[in-house]
Amino acid sequence: MTQKAIIEIKNASFRYDRENVLEHINLTIPSGSFLGLVGPNGSGKSTLLKLILGLLKPQEGEISLFGQPQSKFKEWNRIGFVSQKANSFNSGFPATVFEVVASGLTGKIGLFRFIGQGRKNDIMEAIKSVGLEKFTNRNIGELSGGQQQRVFIARAIVSKPDILILDEPTVGVDARNVKSFYEMLDILNKELGITLLLVTHDIGTITNKVTHVACLNKHLHFHGVTEEFEKLNPEDLSSFYHHDVHVLSHDHESH
Secondary structure (H helix, E strand, C coil): CCCCEEEEEEEEEEEECCEEEEEEEEEEEECCCEEEEECCCCCCHHHHHHHHCCCCCCCEEEEEECCEEHHHCCCHHHEEEECCCCCCCCCCCCCEHHHHHHHHHHHHHCCCCCCCHHHHHHHHHHHHHCCCHHHCCCEHHHCCHHHHHHHHHHHHHCCCCCEEEEECCCCCCCHHHHHHHHHHHHHHHHCCCCEEEEEECCHHHHCCCCCEEEEEECEEEEEEEHHHHHCCCHHHHHHHHCCCCCCCCCCCCCC
16 A cells, blocks of 8 residues: 655755755655655755745745645645754743643644643643653753753644654754654654654664655765665765765664
8 A cells, every 4th residue: 555645856956046955856755654864964954844844945846745736735734843952942931841832732723822621631642742741840941952852842743743854853962862762753653653754964873763764965865765775885875975974773673
């Protein structure tokens, strides 16, 4: 049974002024998949996300979301987005975890509207899904960087999107918590059925959890299932990145 495509990019190219940043990108993200998007700095990953989110428009090619041309797409609440952990985040901001997550419902219930019991249940469900139920009434500024990032993920999924896009989510997360962070994403994907698009530099870590990998460096050099990616030789990867790359799998589960 063929999975429906949530995002479909056909022959998309983008340039800033005269500089080509992305050239002839063809990428499909099936429903239920967990795609890891990797590439060196300056490879066009952030630009590609902006194209998907409708913040930029390709000069060539087309993008479809849930089977609709992006220009006609209106249901943006079906797409959740978590940017890199903002270093400028005001740790003194007077809001609890519950309040921050609740703000993710503003698009559905409006600003300063009463939150009914059903919505409160949705908020608590989102908080529980990222493992922070013990911190529900804690001020977000009191949490660690990794915990704050989990709050932002809960805020993004409280409106029950079909796909969650994460841009370098482990920035600011200390190494010992990265493994549990990816395990949480695995649960969101497999148990809650949320399609995930994860932008990361850590090639080795993502091979543990993702179902598909895309290697971007202006062109899409590889796009396929994780098993195929793991069979690539170091020379192929180095040619994508223009420097030596080694795939080190961390705590890889045996098959």
